[in-house]
Amino acid sequence: DSKGNAMYADISVVPNLTDARVAQCNTPGVGTIAWNSSRVAVLDGSDSGCDMQKAAGAVVKGVLPPSQMPIQIRKDFGSNMNDSYWLSNPNAPLEGYPSIIGNEQSARSLRTRNGLHQITTRLNGTDGDPGNKFTIDRVREFTTNNKNYGAEVLVPGMVSYCQSHPMIDSVDVSGACNVLANWDMTEKLDSPGAYLGRELLGNLLSVSGGPFATPFSLSDPVNTPSGLDTSNPEVPSALADAVTYMNSKSIPLDASWRDYQYVTKNGEQIPIPGGFGGQGMFNVISAVRNSSTGVYDSVRHGSSFIITASLTGAKCPDVKTILTYSQAATNEKSPHYADQTKLFSNSGWVTDRFCPSQQKKSPGLKVANLNGGAKAVKKGW
Structure with missing residues (x-):
């Protein structure tokens, strides 16, 4: 308020x-x-x-x-x-x-912990960036940074393990280990290793009893459970299984989402950043994998309409939105059938204009004068 x-x-x-x-x-x-x-x-x-x-x-x-x-x-x-x-x-x-x-x-x-981690480290001034306040642009980064919190919690432990165990279950994981070591642990379009990271995390989070070394603690609910329990034989196997699957589909171990996660509109493949909420993604994209190719070529649900607004007392609010599936999602002939989907693909936003002064600056402004009908009367607004 x-x-x-x-x-x-x-x-x-x-x-x-x-x-x-x-x-x-x-x-x-x-x-x-x-x-x-x-x-x-x-x-x-x-x-x-x-x-x-x-x-x-x-x-x-x-x-x-x-x-x-x-x-x-x-x-x-x-x-x-x-x-x-x-x-x-x-x-x-x-x-x-x-x-x-x-x-x-x-x-x-993990998604909740992602959000809380980003919020608290920003407000505590411990996120590595100057200051300890949120700007509206920083809020927008929640969607576009595509940080994978599950990866931040679990992947470092797997990298430590596989660097000293290049063979797991008779599978050479040395190449995958190098990819994970260099992965920025985001699911941006051009993040090498994003596919491998998702496959690994899916396997790890399916481990009987969970993959974590440190259990949940009521005294530290944001940061626990944490660590990787490599003493559980199912945990190392999660990486071997991920490598085996990707090799079976001829998917490079350093594959990113630009070529492996997309929607198709009017015959054009539009790459989609983001990932699974269960793995710790704030920008949820629940894509469906083609069982034959291994490509995530359909998005069922996830981030849809996103609005970010700054109400700081200025004369006009600073508001940007994105409708990820586009305004005319069922009308293939409309110019707005895929425009916002492409914008979302590129981490873009639509500028909303609430004030007349903002509306007059709209590059696509069209004004139509409508005659007839009842006379508008201004009453208390």
Whole structure:
């Protein structure tokens, strides 16, 4: 707001099910499985005592009132990386809410940790760049820097291991080891090793019991779990398997996304930067791999409409947006069928113009005078 407050709020229509009610009314078997895996309760319909109840302050029967939902207003920051409300701000964890809203005091996703790491190191002045404040351009870098946090956590340990173990499971991994050692651990279009990094991380994160050497610690939730447990035989095999797969598809070990991750519009391949949120990418691109070629030639979902705005008290806001799939995504004949997709490919933005003074400077400005109809009357705005 105008006083510099940032608000985080996880407010939506949520069933009025406190943890006590779930313990009382959730059915055994299916209900237990659904609750433990997805926090979905299957209530006992034969017990009238388990009917949905009206909570004080709730708008309608059967939903939680706002007083039981996570809201936080702070001067430093609030964040949301499509995770539980718990660690919106590590300086003040949100706790004590019904579990049906989200989990608490447990490991966060690598994507959440990516965002929190970038935020906290910037504000602490420990990210290697001058100052300790965010500019609007720095906020925009969250999308365009394409940092892979999972790689930052796990790849250094693999490099240390493979440099002294060039053969793993009878597979020569020396070339892959060199690629990983030189990878900048981003998923930009021209980042050599991005394909290998994704393949390796996918294998590592599938290891039984997890690949981490240091377990999650409640005292350091942003930075744990961490390290690579190379004593687990599945961990080194993850690299050997990645090399074997890429060799089987004749994909160079230093392949980048420019040639191996794209969408096709009107016969033109448009390379797409970004990667999987589960591997720690802030810029989520959920691409689908062609099983025959190994190429990620389709993007199902991920970063879609992105808006960045600076409201600093200036007369006009500084706003830039991008619609990754383009405005006319279903009209192949439109000039706007692929224009923003190409812009996104090149880490570009669309400048939004809210004020007349901004609009007059638009290079593509066209003015049409419309006659007829009711006369516009300015009333209180």
